[in-house]
Amino acid sequence: MVQKVRLRYAKRGPVRFTSHRDFARALERALRRANIPVAFSQGFTPHPKISYASAAPTGVASEAEYVELGLQAPMDPAELATALDAALSPGLDVVEAVTVTTTDSLAERLVASRWRIELPGVEPAELARAVAAFEAAEEVAVARLTKQGRRQVDVRGAVVAITTGSASVPSGVDDVPCAIIECVVRQVTPSVRPDDILSGLQAVAGLTPPVPARATRLAQGPLTAQGEIADPLAADRRGMTAERVG
Amino acid sequence: MSESVESVWPRLEPLLPRVSKPIQYVGGELGAQVKGWDTAAVRWALMYPDAYEVGLPNQGIQILYEVLNEQPDVLAERTYAVWPDLEALMREHGVPQFTVDAHRPVGAFDLLGVSFATELGYTNLLTALDLAGIPLTATDRDERHPVVIAGGHAAFNPEPVAEFLDAVVLGDGEEAVLEITAIVRQWKAEGRPGGREELLSRLARTEAVYVPRFYDVDYLPDGRIQRVVPNRPDVPFRVHKRTTMDLDQWPYPKKPLVPLAETVHERYAVEIFRGCTRGCRFCQAGMITRPVRERSITTIGQMVADGLANSGFSEVGLLSLSSADHSEIGDICSGLADRYQGTNISLSLPSTRVDAFNVELAKELSRNGRRTGLTFAPEGGSERIRRVINKMVTEEDLIRTVVTAYTNGWRHVKLYFMCGLPTETDEDVLQIARLAHEVIRAGREATGSKDIRCTVSIGGFVPKPHTPFQWVGQTPPEVIDRRLQLLKQAINSDRSLGRAIGFRYHDGEPSLIEGLLSRGDRRVAAVIRKVWEEGGRFDGWSEHFSFQRWVDAAAAVLPAYGVDLDWYTTRERDEHEVLPWDHLDSGLDKDWLWQDWQDALAEVEQDDCRWTPCFDCGVCPSMGTEIQIGPSGRKLLPVTPV
Secondary structure: OOEEEEEEEEEOHHHHHOOHHHHHHHHHHHHHHOOOOEOEOOOOOOOEOEEEEOOOOOOOEEEEEEEEEEEOOOOOHHHHHHHHHHHOOOOEEEEEEEEOOOOOOHHHHOOEEEEEEEEEOOOHHHHHHHHHHHHHOOOOEEEEEEOOEEEEEEOHHHEEEEEEEEOOOOOOOOOOOEEEEEEEEEOOOOOOOHHHHHHHHHHHHOOOOOOOOEEEEEEEEOEOOOOOEOOOOHHHHHHHHHHHHO | OOOOOOOOHHHHHHHHHHOOOHHHHOOOOEOOOOOOOOOOOEEEEEEEOOOHHHHOOOHHHHHHHHHHHOOOOEEEEEEEOOOHHHHHHHHHHOOOOEOOOOOOEHHHOOEEEEEOOOHHHHHHHHHHHHHHOOOOOHHHOOOOOOEEEEEOHHHHOOHHHHHHOOEEOOEOOHHHHHHHHHHHHHHHHOOOOOHHHHHHHHHHOOOOOEOHHHEEEEEOOOOOEEEEEEOOOOOOOOEEOEOOOOHHHOOOOOOOOEOOOOOOOOOEEEEOEEOOOOOOOOOHHHHHOOOOEEOOHHHHHHHHHHHHHHHOOOEEEEEOOOHHHOOOHHHHHHHHHHHHOOOOOEEEOOOOOOOHHHHHHHHHHHHHOOOOOEEEEEEOOOHHHHHHHOOOOOHHHHHHHHHHHHHOOOOEEEEEEEEOOOOOOHHHHHHHHHHHHHHHHHHHHHHOOOOOEEEEEEEEOOOOOOOOOOOOOOOOHHHHHHHHHHHHHHHHOOHHHHOOEEEEEOOOHHHHHHHHHHHOOHHHHHHHHHHHHOOOOOOOOOOOOOHHHHHHHHHHHHHHHOOOHHHHHOOOOOOOOEOOOOOEEOOOOHHHHHHHHHHHHOOOOOOOOOOOOOOOOOHHHHHOOOOEOOOOOOOOOOOOOO
16 A cells, blocks of 8 residues: 545435445445556455545435545545546545545544534424524433444434524425524434434424435534534645645 | 426435435436437336346346437336335325336336346236336226336246236347337337227237237136137237347447445346256256357457446356356356456356366356355256256266365355256155265365365246246145255254255245246236235245235135136146147247156256257247357457456
8 A cells, every 4th residue: 555545525416325335335336447546455355445434324415425545556636536536426426535644544533523404394493492492401312223222322412513594495395494404513422413413303392304304414524612623634635735845 | 408207306305215225216327328308219118027126237127228228219217116115105195106217207108118037026017017107907008108018038928917018028138129119119200000009019010029918818618728819810820039149249238237226236247148958947048048149258358348347346247047058168267367367356157067167167267366156056856856857967976076166175065956846756855965965075075174064055946838847737835845844854864964064945835826927827917916906015025925915816816717826836737738828939849848848757868959969949940040159269368457
């Protein structure tokens, strides 16, 4: 392995229904079609050196998914991003790529996410009441099915900030209210996902959306003191610039 | 630009978060095509009547999809069976059966082509028709509805589903779909003269498209068929199967469909030849796909190179009914192994022939380090029963082959057998245990290791149309289940050997229903409809299949015709009985089939016509075809691997 590259990619539109495993298969095939010199592990069944980090759940769109590739031959990250994006299905879009110039892991950088959750058919005022109740609670326990079985998870503790808004629905259906949640959620174990937030709102305020919500991960990265999400690739990008200058 | 047929996607999308594996309904596969609706002259919806994960890799559908879409004025899209969770939501929200390509309603297409690889997809066809708003009974349809046309191996006896079909094509589809397209294109261009009836009659007059409604079936008082005759003067008495010659001219799929969803086969599959003349008497595929037509080594090499480049798959399957029989299989395997050495491409050969040569080929293909499993199919446990089914393998061959596999580093082999074969006794089945013990004993001796295993896998035999066993009485499920219990005990009678032997089998009940659907006639349609009405779906899936539902439906509808489930399955037919598929011509001479059945009873074997003189099965002269095999003497040259 001569180089590591970190990618940000988006999952948009219908392909948001890909599961993490679906994406992994699609990525491996796209890497082969694009002739990207991915490094392989040694051993009887060699695996490509690809590390995934906290993937968005199936059905949730994302503007900020991250993956790290190990290469066996050097390649310009911008070229790699263009070639890989062309080989991936429309909707699975490579947004940017940087060469890794730091030593800490990608997972360590992905401390929190900002989510946007659209709730067609929910009155904004009703949502605001539910969110206020949620914020007022010290703890909001939600049942989650994990690999270890059913677990109670505190959703409230993971939520750094939560705000509400409204919009017309994206599909353009007339006269249907659409409330919107934007929230910053810390990466905890087990992870708190948009569905869990909605379960939390149902638990504290009985909020029951009439149709499935549409969630999008807008950003993912380190959490600033102000509760904002920073760019997780910034450090590597600075390193790349420094290398070019030096 | 808005088109005259709208996508159902906006209505489907909100349902998807509520179903399992929603990605299967999204489409967007690599290689998929979405064409303009209004500019297409002929529009095909192609259906594989099973779940997406099974249907997507289907070669037949992929080939026809590509062949049709290469025509500039033809549009072809795909549709698959939806799982019951989505079916319920579609009914609740009024969403029709849709294609995964552009999510267009199936009911809006000119043709709905359905590929039946197995009879257990019949109920799924009814679900799709119903969700599409297409009347189940073909004669209830009018100009607004697609022409529903079936193909695939099960379509060689389409009578049980004839009521639901407008037309049927027997045999290879590559050229047939283009000819049907031309007829539909012409008829539409003329302003649809004579309506649906005229279109069907134009199709029937080609003598290569079977239109069930143009044939009447008369029955004898005892329930047997008296005759099947055309009810109009311009259609043929018998409809012939299609045979595509020179497969090098049809190197499909060129751009394989690569799904986002997980499917049962994640590989580039190249069909290295079509047809088989080994003459295994139970094998319908081998009988109805004659003669053997090989793809040349160079075409195969090119298809693999292009297929990998276009798909990004890391696995290649060299498929056919008996791949080791390709005249240049040795050069194909070593040539491909050379080309892809040092890459992460793995090559596999579905190995069924029992001889040491197969182990050599598998070894060659696994040079890259990845070793796929080895499966051998002796099919019958005793040499006697293997003579009956014409699977010429001696016990010595079998043991030598498996031991060769063990000594070449395979720790595990799979042995495939059938239970319920004609003339079979308990003793024939118990021989399977003895063979398996012998294999382990010899393997331990040859390798000096106790770390070797074999899995004995058993399938229930189902008599199929157009085979020498089309007359036999199917073995009842209780007999099969009892023999399998005896076999299990016999395998475990030696604890040391038994521990090294895995045993996989299915109970006999689903096979009986497959038997009903395989050799049924038009009266069986009422059973299928009843089962579907009672909730029957996905009958090929054990968790969805209900034997009781089929038994109850058969008991409810068949007595009115004076027949029953046993009459269709366990009853032996005599030489002169009119069989429901006699008017459908696979090229096989019925007298030859009968003689082969008599030879089976006399335990007389039949050689392969590729290496011995023609034995007059009838196919080549009646179909105007010939055996197309190498060797060409050419070799695969090295290429820069992708």
